Amino acid sequence: MNTAGNNGYLYAAYVVVWAIHVFYFFTLASRARRLKREARELESSSRL
Amino acid sequence: MTDKRATLHSLVNANAQQAAVAVHNVVRNFGRFAALRGVSAEFAPGKLYVLLGENGAGKSTLLRVIAGLLAPTRGTVEVLGSANIRSVAHRFGYMGHAPLLYDELSALENLEYFAALYGIEDRERCRQAIRTVGLDPSLERRVGQYSQGMRQRISLARAIVHGPELLFLDEPFSNVDLRSARQMTELLARMRDAGTTIFVVTHQAALMEPVADECLVLDAGRLIAREQGIPARLLTPYPAAEREEMEAPR
Amino acid sequence: MSASSVTQAPARQSSAPAAPSVWSIAWRTLKKDLRLEWRSKDAINSMLFFALLVVVIFSFGFDPTAEESRRIAGGLLWVAILFATVVALNQTWTRELRNQVLDAYRLSPAPPQSLFIAKTVGNFIFVGILEVLMVPLFVVFYNLRSVGPWWQLLVVAVLATWALVVNGTFFAALSIRTRSREIMLPLILFPISIPALLAMVDATTSILTGDNSPVFWMRLLAVYDLVFTTISLLLFEPVLNAE
Amino acid sequence: MKTLFRLLLAVTVLLLGYGFCQAMYIAPREATMGDVQRIFYYHLPSAWVAFLLFFVNFLASAWYIVRRTDGADALALASAEVGVSFCTIVLITGPIWARPIWGIWWTWDARLTSTLVLWLIYVSYLMLRHYAAGGQVPVLAAALGIFGFLDVPIVYMAIRWFRTQHPQPVIGGGEGSGLDHRMWMAVLWNLLAFSLLAVLFVWTRYNQALEERALEEAHAQAALAEEELR
Numbered sequence: 001m002n003t004a005g006n007n008g009y010l011y012a013a014y015v016v017v018w019a020i021h022v023f024y025f026f027t028l029a030s031r032a033r034r035l036k037r038e039a040r041e042l043e044s045s046s047r048l
Numbered sequence: 049m050t051d052k053r054a055t056l057h058s059l060v061n062a063n064a065q066q067a068a069v070a071v072h073n074v075v076r077n078f079g080r081f082a083a084l085r086g087v088s089a090e091f092a093p094g095k096l097y098v099l100l101g102e103n104g105a106g107k108s109t110l111l112r113v114i115a116g117l118l119a120p121t122r123g124t125v126e127v128l129g130s131a132n133i134r135s136v137a138h139r140f141g142y143m144g145h146a147p148l149l150y151d152e153l154s155a156l157e158n159l160e161y162f163a164a165l166y167g168i169e170d171r172e173r174c175r176q177a178i179r180t181v182g183l184d185p186s187l188e189r190r191v192g193q194y195s196q197g198m199r200q201r202i203s204l205a206r207a208i209v210h211g212p213e214l215l216f217l218d219e220p221f222s223n224v225d226l227r228s229a230r231q232m233t234e235l236l237a238r239m240r241d242a243g244t245t246i247f248v249v250t251h252q253a254a255l256m257e258p259v260a261d262e263c264l265v266l267d268a269g270r271l272i273a274r275e276q277g278i279p280a281r282l283l284t285p286y287p288a289a290e291r292e293e294m295e296a297p298r
Numbered sequence: 299m300s301a302s303s304v305t306q307a308p309a310r311q312s313s314a315p316a317a318p319s320v321w322s323i324a325w326r327t328l329k330k331d332l333r334l335e336w337r338s339k340d341a342i343n344s345m346l347f348f349a350l351l352v353v354v355i356f357s358f359g360f361d362p363t364a365e366e367s368r369r370i371a372g373g374l375l376w377v378a379i380l381f382a383t384v385v386a387l388n389q390t391w392t393r394e395l396r397n398q399v400l401d402a403y404r405l406s407p408a409p410p411q412s413l414f415i416a417k418t419v420g421n422f423i424f425v426g427i428l429e430v431l432m433v434p435l436f437v438v439f440y441n442l443r444s445v446g447p448w449w450q451l452l453v454v455a456v457l458a459t460w461a462l463v464v465n466g467t468f469f470a471a472l473s474i475r476t477r478s479r480e481i482m483l484p485l486i487l488f489p490i491s492i493p494a495l496l497a498m499v500d501a502t503t504s505i506l507t508g509d510n511s512p513v514f515w516m517r518l519l520a521v522y523d524l525v526f527t528t529i530s531l532l533l534f535e536p537v538l539n540a541e
Numbered sequence: 542m543k544t545l546f547r548l549l550l551a552v553t554v555l556l557l558g559y560g561f562c563q564a565m566y567i568a569p570r571e572a573t574m575g576d577v578q579r580i581f582y583y584h585l586p587s588a589w590v591a592f593l594l595f596f597v598n599f600l601a602s603a604w605y606i607v608r609r610t611d612g613a614d615a616l617a618l619a620s621a622e623v624g625v626s627f628c629t630i631v632l633i634t635g636p637i638w639a640r641p642i643w644g645i646w647w648t649w650d651a652r653l654t655s656t657l658v659l660w661l662i663y664v665s666y667l668m669l670r671h672y673a674a675g676g677q678v679p680v681l682a683a684a685l686g687i688f689g690f691l692d693v694p695i696v697y698m699a700i701r702w703f704r705t706q707h708p709q710p711v712i713g714g715g716e717g718s719g720l721d722h723r724m725w726m727a728v729l730w731n732l733l734a735f736s737l738l739a740v741l742f743v744w745t746r747y748n749q750a751l752e753e754r755a756l757e758e759a760h761a762q763a764a765l766a767e768e769e770l771r
Contacts, residue, residue, distance in 0.1 A: 006577040006641040013580040013637040017587070017630050021738065024626045028745050035752050042756065042763055079675060082761035117401055118541050119676075137407035146398040150330070152337040157330075164326045165406035167318035177308050190337075206402070211310040239307045465688075472681050476673040486669055486685060489661040490692050493699040500703060514702055522695055529691060533684045536606055540680035 066129045068093040068214055068245040069114055074123035076109055076269075083109040085269040086123070091247075093213075096240040098256045099249045100282060101266035107249040108145065108218050110266065114247070115142045115216050128214060138166050141212035145219055147203040151192030155202045156185050159209050166210040177205040182231050196223035204232060208239070215239065217248045221255055233259050254283050320415070323408045327416035334393060335424070341389035342424055349382035349432055357439050367440040372502030375436050376458065376495060379429060383462050384484050386424050387470040390417055395474060400538075410535040414467065418530075421463040429455060445508030454505065454512065457519035458498035464523065465490055468530040472537055494522050546744065553741055556734035560727070568727035580638040582724075586732035587630045588656070590739045594624030595663060595690060597743075602686030605679055611754055612747075614679040617686055619746035621666050623739055628660045651701040658696045662689040 067090040076084040083106045091097060099107045112118045114125055116133030128136045149158045159174040175185035181201040191199060200220060207215060217236075221229045229252075237259040240246050248256055253263070257278045265273040265282065275282075335341055356374050360367075394400040403413055436442060444451065466487055473482035501515035564582035571578035601617035604610070635653060636646040647653065666689060670682050 006575060009637050009641050010577050010579055013634045014583065016633050016637070017583050020626060020630050020633075024623070024742060028742065028749070031749055032745075035749060035756065038756055039752075039759075042759055045763065077758065077761040080757050080760035115405060117404065134407070137405065140405075142401075142405050144398060144401055146401075148399050148402040149397055150334060150393075150399055151397065152334045153330070157333075161326060161330050162402060162406070165318070165323060165403065165408040167407070173308055180307050208307050211308045213310065235307060242307070243310075244307075468684075468688075472684060473669075475677050475681060476669065478672055482669065482672055486665045489658060489665050490688055492658050492661075493692065493695045496699045496703055518695070518699055518702070525691060525695070526688070529688060533606065533687065536680050537684050540677035541675070 066093075067091055067126070068128060069247075070126040071110070071114065072124045072126075074110070074113055074120045074125060076106075076113055076118060077121045082269055084113065084120070087266075087269070087271050088123075089264065089271060089274070091245065093245045094240065094243050095261040096236060096246045096248070096256075096259055098253065098260040098263040098278060099247060099266060100251065100253055100263055100278075103251070104268075105266040106269040107266050109269075111142075111216050111218050111247060111249050115140065117142075138210060139212060140214035140216065141207035141210065142216045143203050143207040143218060143220055145222075147191070147199045149191045149199065149203060149206060152190055154188050154190055155183065155194075155205070156187075158191060158202065159206055162206050163209050168210055174209060177209040178202070180208070180235065181205045182228070197225050197228050200224050201228060201232070204235075213244060215244055215246045217246070217250075219250055220248065221250060221252050229255050253278050257283060318408060320409050320412050323412035324415040324419070327413055328419055331390070331416060331420045332423070335420070338393075340393070341386040342427065344389070345382045345386040345424065345428055346431065348385050349378050349428055350435070352378040352381055353432065353435055353439060367442060368445070368506045369503060371436060371440050371442055372506060373499045374440075375432065376498050376502065379425065379432065379459075380462060380488075380491070380495065382428055383421070383425050383466055384487065386421060386428075387463075387466045387487075388474075388480055388483060390421060390467070391470050391474045404539060410538045411531050413538065414471070414530060414534040417471075418464050418467045421467050422459060425459050425463055429459065442506065444506050446505035446512070448505075450505045450512055450516075451502065454498060454501045454516060454519070457516060457523060458494065458501075460523050461494040461498070461519055461526070462491065464527050464530055465494075468526075468534065468537070471534070475540065494519060497522065546741075549737065549741060553734065553737040556730065556737060560731040560734040563727040563730045568724050569721055571724075574642055577638060577641050580634050582727045582731050583735075584631060584634045584638065585728055586735045587627045587634070589732060590735050591624050591627035591631055591659075593736075594620045594627065594739060594743070595659065595693075598624060598663075598666075598686050599690035602683035602690075605683040606687070609679075611751060614683070615747045615750035615754075616743070617679075617683060618670060618750050619743045621663050621670075621686065622746055623742040625660065625663045625667060626742070627735070627739065628656065628663065631656055632660055649700075649704070651697065651704045654700045654704075655693070655697045658700075659693060662692060665689075 069091040070089075072088050074084050074087045075082065083104075085106075087106075087110060099110065101107045109118065113120050114127060116125075116127075116137075124131060125133070127133055128139055130136045150161075153161070155178055156171075156174055159177060160171060163170065163174055178185040181204050183198065183201055183205075191202060194202070200223065204217070204220060207217070215236075220232060224232070233255055236246055236248070240259070240261070248260075250256060256263075260278050261276070263273075263275050263278045263282065264271060265275075353374075356378065360370065360374075391400075394403075466483075469487045469490070470483055473479050473486060476482045497515040497518045500510075501512040501519070504510040504512040504515065560582075564579050568579065568582065570576060597620040598617050601613045601620060605613035605617060635656075639648070640646050666682060666685050669685055670678055673681050
């Protein structure tokens with residue numbers, strides 16, 4: 001079996017794995033930003 | 049309220065160790081909205097309490113929390129000496145905003161079903177309850193075809209069919225004609241005199257004024273006043289026209 | 299009405315009534331539901347017509363010979379029934395939401411399990427009626443004749459229908475609390491029902507073609523029924539009382 | 542807590558790097574499948590982590606039904622979400638490996654199919670959480686979490702039996718038995734790294750869920766303060 005030509009599949013799989021992890025990381029990060037912003041807004045509005 | 053009754057009540061209260069309902073620091077949030085913000089109160093048995101307040105003041109929410117339909121976010125509720133509302137479910141009745149009836153069933157069929165939920169298989173008792181609210185139990189019409197006022201009355205019959213010690217009424221007079229409303233308040237007064245503790249949430253304070261023992265005013269989720277009877281100042285906030293209309297037909 | 303005709307309120311009961319049994323309340327609730335359905339016919343009509351539509355549309359999609367139809371009829375029949383069941387399931391609880399009448403049940407001392415049992419049995423009856431009417435249609439449209447013993451089909455039908463309605467009733471109770479309730483039910487019901495669906499389809503196909511033994515699938519359905527009936531009964535109370 | 546989190550983050554990053562080297566360079570080339578087999582070093586650990594997370598979801602759901610603590614609900618949400626993310630990886634890397642080895646993207650084989658069903662169940666769980674409104678979400682979601690997990694063994698039984706009646710390609714060439722010990726090392730290092738990554742994700746999401754709740758509460762209280770000023 002000629003296996004060398006299949007390395008594209010290997011790279012594709014690794015890219016997908018990391019893409020999904022990074023994607024999830026970004027959803028977490030954006031939620032963290034939103035929470036922080038809301039907390040700040042709440043604090044400033046309650047001080048008024 | 050006569051002096052004799054007042055004395056009777058003070059006697060009853062002295063003897064009864066236990067409040068009919070006790071709420072302690074009840075908070076109830078709906079997401080980002082606080083409907084109740086720390087309500088504490090005790091209610092002696094055998095009285096008729098009227099809960100007043102503007103729309104959104106938390107009257108209905110308080111009633112639903114006490115009746116166990118909503119769990120408090122914080123705080124405790126004790127009904128008939130028990131913190132577990134399910135264990136005293138057969139001892140109280142509740143009449144909601146909506147009629148809580150099946151449109152496709154007749155009045156008697158509705159009552160028979162709900163009585164069965166309380167372990168009561170007694171057709172005569174159901175007929176009696178319908179007569180009590182001033183309707184004819186032999187009517188075969190389905191509840192869906194009744195007028196709003198009649199439906200409210202059947203709803204009241206449903207709430208009292210099992211002879212509760214404690215009765216919660218949420219806006220019982222909405223869309224009810226004045227005559228019916230007066231009959232309902234008379235009935236409530238008689239039940240109270242027979243020892244039932246009654247809570248009425250309403251914004252038609254004038255209707256309850258002749259029979260109320262105490263009134264509580266809620267504002268923005270807080271209990272802001274608690275008075276004997278219903279003082280005149282609490283009857284005025286409502287449009288004068290409405291008041292006149294209420295008084296006129298007598 | 300004069301004031302004098304106003305009678306006294308129902309007397310307080312001298313002692314607390316004996317706690318109503320789970321079965322007697324379930325029976326009362328079932329009778330009430332059947333009466334409601336008899337008067338309105340919401341669920342059964344929409345379900346029947348929907349199922350008929352599915353059968354007709356399937357027959358356009360596939361044009362099988364008698365041999366092939368035996369192999370696919372099980373799948374088509376159960377998928378049609380599954381879709382129609384969802385229509386009926388949504389109806390059963392929508393009726394309880396009208397006038398907020400479900401609150402009246404929640405306030406009463408009646409056990410929550412009774413409500414679940416009554417609703418499940420009621421749906422079982424509705425779907426049973428649907429099947430009785432659908433099967434002849436399938437036999438006619440697809441020229442079916444069973445190779446295996448037909449009584450096994452009856453056992454499969456009972457087990458499979460119970461599997462569909464027990465989960466369906468539970469998840470319908472769950473999804474009526476959500477924002478887009480009609481669409482939510484199939485979304486959560488179908489993934490959970492996949493093993494049951496696989497079992498009922500394969501059991502039916504095995505019996506129709508006579509190629510394999512359906513015994514494993516019947517056992518699997520029985521296990522599925524047992525597990526999910528138990529869990530539903532245990533979890534129904536918290537779901538009913540979730541505000 | 543914060544320092545522990547940072548420490549864990551550093552260790553995880555190092556382990557992910559080491560696991561990558563193990564998988565790509567240290568583990569020997571598989572004789573018949575060639576380098577494509579290296580997908581396996583990410584595929585298998587992801588699957589184990591996903592299953593473990595769904596199990597955590599089940600425990601948290603059951604705990605919530607019994608005790609009604611906010612923490613249990615937050616953990617259930619976090620584990621389901623991260624679990625679906627890992628399960629997605631499993632479902633995508635599987636076909637990418639299958640295509641060059643079996644010549645097909647997908648087969649309705651027992652393991653593949655039950656993983657897919659599992660994924661569907663937990664996606665429906667997340668959708669329920671998204672579409673249900675208000676204070677009832679935790680209870681409804683917990684019920685579904687318990688149902689979903691109990692469904693898994695039945696799914697697996699059903700699909701295994703379904704498949705034994707039909708011809709199927711042999712999975713992985715039965716390499717599990719004859720796996721070189723260096724290959725096992727690559728699997729284990731990556732399993733460790735992915736597990737830690739999952740712990741970090743769940744931890745973060747868990748805190749965010751609690752924070753969201755606290756914020757809601759604070760909003761309710763803040764509205765109160767405003768009213769009083771008026």
